[in-house]
Amino acid sequence: MDPTVVAGAAVALAAAPFVLGAVGFTSAGIAAGSTAASLMSYAAAANGGGVAAGGLVAALQSAGAVGLSGATSVAVASAGAVAGWMASCFR
Incomplete structure (x- = not known):
């Protein structure tokens, strides 16, 4: 595996x-x-005056308050891996 992909996920x-x-x-x-x-x-x-439960703001606040869930950690690491892979394409 390309080290740039792993680094992107970790960062x-x-x-x-x-x-x-x-x-x-x-x-x-x-x-x-x-x-x-x-x-x-x-x-x-x-x-209409309230923040939707389960919406983006609610999810980000939850992550800010208690940390990333397992599924969110996988999503964030995956996005970082994709960014790392894309960066490696331009070397």
């Missing part, structure tokens, strides 16, 4: 919790004034 998986926190999805909730707050506001307006 994506390791970076995900930091990226979630940086955009405002924290263990204490959505940070005021953050990108996450803007996304939540947009989602609430689009859904």
Whole structure:
């Protein structure tokens, strides 16, 4: 297996919790004034005033609060592997 693919998966998986926190999805909730707050506001307006359970904002907040689930970890690592593979195509 191409080491770039493995590195992409590892970096994506390791970076995900930091990226979630940086955009405002924290263990204490959505940070005021953050990108996450803007996304939540947009989602609430689009859904008639509430954020849909099981939607993107809810899933990201859950991941920010308690970490990535097994299935989400697989999805994030897979996306990182694809990014690594694509990067290896341009070497």
